[in-house]
Amino acid sequence: MKVLYFAWVRERIGKAEETLEPPAAVRTVGDLIAWLASRGEEYAHAFERPQVIRAAIDQTHVRADTAIAGAREIALFPPMTGG
């Protein structure tokens, strides 16, 4: 699946997107964030406060307990500040 990062999540990780195949135990958005946080210092920094991270699957907002099975594109980002 394609994983996209925005704003300070993108800056901390140092990339805007990547293609990942998480292990089968990673079932939900929350699991994905925890798994990513274990992948290195830059990821740990980006996801140090997982409760503030917002997510979208295939361009629709989802909650942390949403299953990621079948997702083509998952985006992880800080709370939005548009308008």
Place this chain on the structure above:
Amino acid sequence: MTVPVTIRLQRDDFDLATENARLTGADTTIGAVVSFVGRCRGDEDGHAISALTLEHYPGMAEAEIARHVEEALARWPLKGVTVIHRYGRIAPGDNIVLVLTASSHRQAAFAAAEFLMDYLKTRAPFWKSDERQGGDRTWIDAREADDDAAARWDSAAH
């Protein structure tokens, strides 16, 4: 009858009079147009800033705005909606966002414009960073007051 809806994301500025004329056209059943223009302030959180930069999620930003416009059309008897949101670097005094809502009467137009702005603030995938004097760039924190403003529509009866 299909209600005219315009949603645009763009780097360039917009012109209120042009967009108003485009929205209303020759429709003489429109008795009210409410416009909201969001502008870049010269200060953020007590600090003078030289510019804002808006990042967005292309594709989702348009889709998310369209979902909220659909909801506004379902809630109020609207005759037209325009939402234009800029991205990129924006200087103090320049426009950021335009919402126009047209209806036969003012109540629906006022309510729908406020509804759309409250959701744009909290649900549309845009992120602002500011440039402070000395060149530091800072991501702007989301405001709880904006979440509260959006949440009140969840339970509001219409």
